[in-house]
Amino acid sequence: xxxLDVSRWQFxxxxxxxxxxxxxxxxxAPLVAIMxxxxxxxxxxxxxxxxxxxxxxxxxxxxxxxxTGIVQEFQxxxxxxxxxxxxxDVFGAPLxxxxxxxxxxxxxxIGLWIFGWTRLPKLLHLAAIWIVAIAVNLSAFFIITxxxxxxxxxxxxxxxxxxxxxxxxxxxLFGNNTGIAAFWHAVTAAFLVAGTFVAAVCAWxxxxxxxxxxxxxMYRPGTILGCWVxxxxxxxLVATGDVQGKLMFHQQPMKMAAAESLCHTEFExxxxxxxxxxxxxxxxxxxxxxxxxxxxxxxxxxxTDVTLQGAKDLQVQYEQQFGPGWYxxxxxxxxxxxRAMIGLMAIPMLFALAALWLTRRGRVTGNxxxxxxxxxxxxxxxxxxxxxxxxxxxxxxxxAVHPNPDGDPMIRLxxxxxxxxxxxxxxWVSLVSFTLVYAVLAVIWFYLVRRYxxxxxxxxxxxxxxxxxxxxxxxxxxxxxx
Amino acid sequence: MGLQDFWFLTVAVLxxxxxxxxxxxxxxxxxxxxxxRRSAESDGTTAAPALEANRRAVxxxxxxxxxxxxxxxxxxxxxxFAAFPHWYATVFSTLYxxxxxxxxxxxxxxxxxxxxxxxDDPQWRHWCDIGIAVGSWLPAFLWGVAFANLVxxxxxxxxxxxxxxxxxxxxxxxxxxxxxxxCSLFLFHGSVFIALKTxxxxxxxxxxxxxxxxxxxxxxVAAFGLWTQLAHGNxxxxxxxxxxxxxxxxxxALARNGSREGWAFLCTTVxxxxxxxxxxxxxxxxxxxxxxxxxxxxxxxxxxxxxxTLTVLTWAALICTPVVLGYxxxxxxxxxxxxxxxxxxxxxxxxxxxxx
Numbered sequence: 001x002x003x004l005d006v007s008r009w010q011f012x013x014x015x016x017x018x019x020x021x022x023x024x025x026x027x028x029a030p031l032v033a034i035m036x037x038x039x040x041x042x043x044x045x046x047x048x049x050x051x052x053x054x055x056x057x058x059x060x061x062x063x064x065x066x067x068t069g070i071v072q073e074f075q076x077x078x079x080x081x082x083x084x085x086x087x088x089d090v091f092g093a094p095l096x097x098x099x100x101x102x103x104x105x106x107x108x109x110i111g112l113w114i115f116g117w118t119r120l121p122k123l124l125h126l127a128a129i130w131i132v133a134i135a136v137n138l139s140a141f142f143i144i145t146x147x148x149x150x151x152x153x154x155x156x157x158x159x160x161x162x163x164x165x166x167x168x169x170x171x172x173l174f175g176n177n178t179g180i181a182a183f184w185h186a187v188t189a190a191f192l193v194a195g196t197f198v199a200a201v202c203a204w205x206x207x208x209x210x211x212x213x214x215x216x217x218m219y220r221p222g223t224i225l226g227c228w229v230x231x232x233x234x235x236x237l238v239a240t241g242d243v244q245g246k247l248m249f250h251q252q253p254m255k256m257a258a259a260e261s262l263c264h265t266e267f268e269x270x271x272x273x274x275x276x277x278x279x280x281x282x283x284x285x286x287x288x289x290x291x292x293x294x295x296x297x298x299x300x301x302x303x304t305d306v307t308l309q310g311a312k313d314l315q316v317q318y319e320q321q322f323g324p325g326w327y328x329x330x331x332x333x334x335x336x337x338x339r340a341m342i343g344l345m346a347i348p349m350l351f352a353l354a355a356l357w358l359t360r361r362g363r364v365t366g367n368x369x370x371x372x373x374x375x376x377x378x379x380x381x382x383x384x385x386x387x388x389x390x391x392x393x394x395x396x397x398x399x400a401v402h403p404n405p406d407g408d409p410m411i412r413l414x415x416x417x418x419x420x421x422x423x424x425x426x427x428w429v430s431l432v433s434f435t436l437v438y439a440v441l442a443v444i445w446f447y448l449v450r451r452y453x454x455x456x457x458x459x460x461x462x463x464x465x466x467x468x469x470x471x472x473x474x475x476x477x478x479x480x481x482x
Numbered sequence: 483m484g485l486q487d488f489w490f491l492t493v494a495v496l497x498x499x500x501x502x503x504x505x506x507x508x509x510x511x512x513x514x515x516x517x518x519r520r521s522a523e524s525d526g527t528t529a530a531p532a533l534e535a536n537r538r539a540v541x542x543x544x545x546x547x548x549x550x551x552x553x554x555x556x557x558x559x560x561x562x563f564a565a566f567p568h569w570y571a572t573v574f575s576t577l578y579x580x581x582x583x584x585x586x587x588x589x590x591x592x593x594x595x596x597x598x599x600x601x602d603d604p605q606w607r608h609w610c611d612i613g614i615a616v617g618s619w620l621p622a623f624l625w626g627v628a629f630a631n632l633v634x635x636x637x638x639x640x641x642x643x644x645x646x647x648x649x650x651x652x653x654x655x656x657x658x659x660x661x662x663x664x665c666s667l668f669l670f671h672g673s674v675f676i677a678l679k680t681x682x683x684x685x686x687x688x689x690x691x692x693x694x695x696x697x698x699x700x701x702x703v704a705a706f707g708l709w710t711q712l713a714h715g716n717x718x719x720x721x722x723x724x725x726x727x728x729x730x731x732x733x734x735a736l737a738r739n740g741s742r743e744g745w746a747f748l749c750t751t752v753x754x755x756x757x758x759x760x761x762x763x764x765x766x767x768x769x770x771x772x773x774x775x776x777x778x779x780x781x782x783x784x785x786x787x788x789x790x791t792l793t794v795l796t797w798a799a800l801i802c803t804p805v806v807l808g809y810x811x812x813x814x815x816x817x818x819x820x821x822x823x824x825x826x827x828x829x830x831x832x833x834x835x836x837x838x
Contacts, residue, residue: 067588067589067593076574078574078581096557098805099556099557099560100560100799103553108806166788166791167791421643422578437586437589438793440590458832478827
């Protein structure tokens, strides 16, 4: 492998790792905030215990999300320095603002929330977790704005003197239709992840403690909260995904063709659910199961009269437009990641429907199969979210910045043009280091989350302590310490 | 002052904030082990719970704030990228291995601090303590190396990329001295911070540690400061060197005197700030001088973003920075109380295995 391949593997691996933890952080922060709000508003201790229970898991997860996030910012300079030179004038601004606006908020107020249980008045402490919840979602907005510039560059012009992309209008950059759609899609995906997590963990505990009062006072309400988040998030994902499909049809036809492994331009093509063949040779593919009307609707919102361009025809067209090169992404990965995303997303939805049915009108359930299903549902939205990113990023290849069909055609860059001029050996060192360290950390993260989930809400969490200002007594025990 | 000058200043201020704040965080991480042990011993015990309470007292001085302190680095990196893309691209791709080491160390430190108390087990804590120590020592040293490198210059060619980088371009007596200077300075700064933030045996031992660390830190910082001044400085940076050395001597005297931690901390803060000012003022108007040909140097003019981008960033910075400073300062006010080993609550982590 050359330095480009190694760098791409490194970026892919570190990003996928990072995005195991990020959606749980983004979705769980508001859910913990809601739990704490219910406790503050009603004084119901069950919600206090849930806040603490999920709060601890949130913090375990938050730490590794932050740790793997710093790498992301550094990598653009370390491994993609030519990309950074070309787009820095545009791409750097949302990154800097992410730090200035979102990271400062979340990291400062998370400290206040962790250590402030008895130092801050109740409402101020509640505000701290809400600020964290808003800040993590704000950071999603900034980073997805940056990413969407790579998918669909807007608000930018090419400066022939400096030979780079330069920002022309920051509001156009923030208002990028691809960015707005991707932001809501990613945020609803994060809510799907966290909603599933809360629903499944509470459902598992409800079954385990069927005859204890907690099943009714704590785990049933927790399950229902999680399930409704899943239902709303699923609807949101379908709606935002639909918007994205229509944008992609126009903005990135090659990605659309790759999503279908469609070789040749077709009029009113069918959506294939299952196909066999060597995908990267799209001519060899046999479609096994196909559904009509879906694709035209996905692309243009109509059931008929839509022509979908094929990868090979687009390749010919791009060669004329952008010069010699290979413009077809990895069809196998793109095709299957797209289907994995949709298929895996359906599982939490079905689980939520089942859970809402089993808990209808005050019921609690002790069904062990249901508890088992709950546990197996937890990873599916994580995998769906990752599959979604793999689809959208791999489908953009070979572009780092995909040309905008309605914009300045000079604003484009392939990954090959963007990579730093390192030898492969150097990048191997970092690829291996990151992969090993991340693998170890992922194992520890999994162990910790599992340990805290299976331990359940703790006894020492049962009694909320009254908020009081720092006393003059120096030796008064701290309410929390590392 | 042009926008480029303003953003050079802003990046300098962000790194200044990072080194002042994260400087004592690193110091706390480096001192947590030895200071915890000494404090317990000075109370006449080496029992595990006493050792642990003292270690935790040290760690909790930065408990609520270290995460926010680290964001100064992330924002500084983002500001470099946004305001001077060529600076960011050249430096980050050239100092690849030092930055990789810093990243791995910081990852270890973040998860070790957050996860340490999650499992109540001596072996678990031991591994986390190693993570915190490595994650503090390594960056404390390597940031000095990295910044000395910037001031000394890199073999930058005509296309703003480094050509033919050899190991001695990165590791040489000057940059290694830079690493030792920041490392010893952060140790000293951290010990004074712990003395300011704790009570009881931990405080007494932190004061003693500060007394011992003051003179070596003074020697290393003064040597690095003078070398920087003589090799790369200019007339305007002499006062900075003088301020740094004077503040460092005052801090050392106060530390050895064993009182007035607040003033001592103010002094070490001034030293860290003065070192950062010295480094950036020596660079200006360069960002990275080229060791091949001064004409190839990255400057605030040839490496910067466009006027429009800098204007947008300026607005963002002017609106956000006062707010950030306000709530970060407020956090320090909320957690202003001194921490005693005696006030550390019992561990609330779960046992290693499920017990029932």
